[in-house]
Amino acid sequence: METNCFLSVLILCFLFHCSVSWSFTDITIDEDTILTLKTRIAYDPNNVLATNWSRNTYVCNWIGITCGVRLHRVVALNISHLGFKGTVPSQLGNLSFLVFLDISNNSFYGSLPYELARLRRLKYVNFNHNQLSGTVPSSIFNISSLQELRLKHNQLSSMVNLSSCGPNLMLLDLSENMFEGEIPSFISKCRQLQHLTMSFNNFIGGIPREIGNLTEMRILLIEDTKLQGEIPHEIGNLLNLEALALADNYLVGVIPAPIFNISTLNMLALGNNTLSGSLPSSNVLGLPNLESLELPFNNFSGTFPSFITNSSKLKYLEMGGNSFSGFIPNTLGNSLTNLEWLGLAFNYFTSSTPDLSFLNSFSNSKNLRAVVLSANPLNGFLPGSIGNLSISLESIYIKSCNISGSIPKEIGNLKNLMMLDLSRNELTGSIPSTLKNLKNLQGLSLEYNKLEGFIIDDLCHLDNLVELYMESNKLSGAIPACLGYLATLRLLLLGSNRLTSVIPSSLWKLTGILHLNLSSNSLSGTLPLDFGNIKVVIDVDLSKNHLTGDIPATIGGLQDLQILSLRYNSFQGSIPESFGGLTSLEFLDLSNNNLSGVIPSALEALKYLNYLNLSFNQLEGRIPTQGPFANFSGNSFMKNHALCGLPEQQVPSCKRSTHPRSRINLVLAISLPLTFIVFLTLVIVLSVCRKRRSIQPPNNSDIDVSRRAIWRRISRQELVRATNGFSESNLLGKGSFGSVFKGRFLDGMEIAVKVFHMQFERSLKSFDVECEVMSGIRHRNLVKIISCCTTEDFKSLVLEYMPNGSLEKCLYSNECILDLSQRLNIMIDVASALEYLHLDYSIPVVHCDVKPSNVLLDQSMVAHLSDFGIAKLLGEEESMIQTQTLATIGYMAPEYGREGKVSQKGDVYSYGIMLMETFTKKKPTDDIFVGEMSLRRWVGESLNHSIMEVVDHDLLLGEDVYFPAREQCLLSILSLAMNCTIYLPENRINIKNVVTRLTKIRATFLAIQGE
Secondary structure, eight states: OOHHHHHHHHHHHHHHHHHHHHHHHHHHHHHHHHHHHHHEEEETTTSSSSTTSTTTTGGGGGGGHHHHOOTTTEEEEEEEHHHHHHOOOOOGGTTOOOEEEEEOOEEEEEOOGGGGGGGGTTTEEEEOOEEEEEEOOOOGGGGGTTEEEESSSSSOSSSSOOOHHHHTTOOEEEEOOEEEEEEGGGGGGGGOOEEEOOOOSSEOOOOOGGGGGTTHHHOOESSSOOOOOEEEEEGGHHHHHHHEEOOOOOOEOOOOGGGGGGOOOOOEEEESSSEEOOOOOSOOOOTOOOEEOOOOOOOEEEEEEEEEOOOOOOOOOEEOOOEEEOOOOOOOHHOOOTTEEEEEOEEEEEETTTTTGGGGGGGGOOOOOOOOOOOOOSSSSSGGGGGGGTTOOOOEEEOSOOOOOOOOOGGGOOOOOOOOOOOOSSOOOOOOOGEEEOOOEEEOOOOOOOSSOOOOOOGGGOOOOOOOEEEEEOOOOOGGGGGOOOOOEEEEEEOOSSESBBGGGGGGGOOOOOOOOSSSSEEEOOOOOGGOOOOTEEEEOOOSSEEEEEGGGGGGGGGGGOEEEOOOOOSSOOGGGGGGGTOOOOEEEOOOOOOEEOOOOOGGGGGTOOOOEEOOSSSEOOOOOGGGGGHHHOSSSSSEEEEOGGGGGGGOOOOOOOOHHHHHHHHHHHHHHHHHHHHHHHHHHHHHHHOOOOOSSSHHHHSSOOOOGOOOOHHHHHHHHHHHTTTTTEEEEOOSSSSEEEEEETOOOOOEEEEOOOHHHHHHHHHHHHHHHHOOOOOTTTEEEEEEETTTTTEEEOOOOOOBHHHHHTOOOTTTOHHHHHHHHHHHHHHHHHHHIIIISSEEEEEEOOOGGGGEOOTTOEEEEEEOOTTEETTTOOSSSOOOOOOOOOHHHHHHHOOOOEEEHHHHHHHHHHHHHHOOOOOOOTOOOOOOOOOOHHHHHTSSSSSSSSGGGGGGOOTTTTHHHHHHHHHHHHHHHHHTOSGGGGGGGGGGHHHHHHHHHHHHHHHHHTT
């Protein structure tokens, strides 16, 4: 008996020892796996892992690691938002007890390992906001326990294979990738799916009808892809649906009627398609829980849909850009008391009464923020009751609505109004003084009406005014001098009125003004030297006035000026040589003045000048032939009888000079007897010339600057509206300091909104730096800042939207193949931007983070350098400063990463690395660059034998007739890149020489190709 007991104890001890050893062995596997992941993380900006993930401490105590209570195995790995850069190792498949995996909001790149499918207990996977590429292994979808899979905002391209689907998958987010092909019909196998997001991809074909089998679906978002065909009726089967967004596609046909019976629906977004037909007008139908209805820019017609009045919870109603007609219901506001946004612009709606009685019903809508009715034939007048609308109202757009009568003084009751647009109507009377009560007003648009009287001084009380549009009215008197003290004013358009007197000298104190138009008035006087104070101005139109005197030489300091029109005045003297400093000038019209002297050869340096009119002056001498003058015909120089030049300029040929004394004698012999005749003739000719029409400039689109690029003050609420509440479907990208969202204002203006992470002190410093740098810089190759919005808990910058994304996106996209010329043009653009920052800006700027993802491409593929979050300003006599802020691994100069030394030569190094990447299509962090091998060394070694082994294969496509020229061009480019990346900064080439050499390389290449 005792022996048996003893044996039992031994067996139990043995089993316990085995279990402990087995458990210890398994946790060792988990530890080894996590350490393997650590070796794959090449960049840890906050040194999170430097001392934490170490065998010196227990793995279950490591940052981001959670172990199970019972078995002590790793059940959760969460390393999100840590700024890591690296690859995902296949060994992660060894974490056999893993339930929760989150590596989101980092910079992991490369493909997803197939071994992840071994994690049979996995429920939650979040890979959002990384740089992962390739295909998604279909085996991941076979994990039976998987409930959520998030892959948003990566570079995944191949179509997802959903031939089988885990029975528990409830959330699948594939948005903001590069997925192609059709949405597979067998997606219906994911029967438990409740949230499906596939927006911002390249899907084609139609929406599969089988999607109607996913009866548990609550969120269905497939926006901004290339979907075609009709919306399937089967979507009406999704009776639990809460949000349906199919906007920005190519969908046609009508909205299936069953959709209007989904009582759970609170958001329906179908804008920017080609949908048609009328919407239900039956009161029986309805969406009682609907909060947002977005149907803009389709082909809908018919009367106002009466079902909307049953949606009492509606907050956002946008139906603009359709063909709706009939009366706007007079009781609409009584039904929609929660409404915040009313958007009915660009339709054919009318009012049942001349006093726009439907507006009265919105006096009970206490949350109303915007009323947008522009481009509807309302055919009435503004009632005084408009002042009874909600005090929360921020925007009123009633443009081009055939509104007559006067502006009611009661509009001054709307004290929170920020935008008031009543332009292009038939308004008469004077400007009401009560507008001075609108202390928050930022934009006032009254242009193209019949307003009379003076521009009242009361407008000078609008301390937040950014835009003032009053052109094409009948306003008279002087321009109020106090307008020059509105420090926020960025746009002042007073053209085509009856204004008199001189231009107030105070206007030249508007140092932030961007757009100034005082044309077609009766202004007199001269332009002072202070004209040169408005240094950031983009366009100036003072044409068709009675201005006299010389054009001030200080105008040459306006380096951002793109459009200048001084035609039809009485300016005298010569064209200042300082015009050569207008380096951004594109349009110049000095016609119909009394200018004399020669055309300055300095104008040959204006490389962007594409329109020139110097006609009807008294200019003389030889017309320049270099630079932009090679493109100007005789129309640019008409009726300047003393000009000479080339035959194509339609002026006499220039004669060779004779001996000075002989020339004088000849002139005297001829001119003296004819002086009196010439004088009479000149008087007659001038009289006739003043009556003749000048050469007409190009259409308005060539000379008018779009409001899309103006600086304006924008509220947080406007940004919320423009970005759909900063929704993930609008997210363009996310970085260490903030997130960038795409937005669209009502007028169609697209923007990029950079929202800074308020929880990080470095983000707030980044915001301050960007504001400091970007508020002053102006260059065609730098992203322009439109506005900023800052409160105690919110900071953002509003920037130009670049539709072609970043250079990085284009380089690594299958749909965007950049040829050699395009890449060369882009790199010249970036180098020109750096040249401006380093050498031409008043305070030298070091960008500190030059890389392809910070180079954005506009509609014309012109490059714009962006993201000045860690930029540095060099003080006087400073050529180098030190910082603790780290730039991006792979692009930062050795002295920057080693000692924190920041200089212009550091930017040159980063530019050189980017130059190599652009033409090799290899990132400096590519897997092939390990040990001693780097991108620079790889390129440098190729220069000794054949560079064609390292250049991007896309550059070798097409006919080979110009192969030697292409090879020589690439050799020159990569040799230049090597000069940019020399180890010692003092030995590197400067950016000015980079621009010169690249320009010569391009000219040589194009000349050989005959372009």
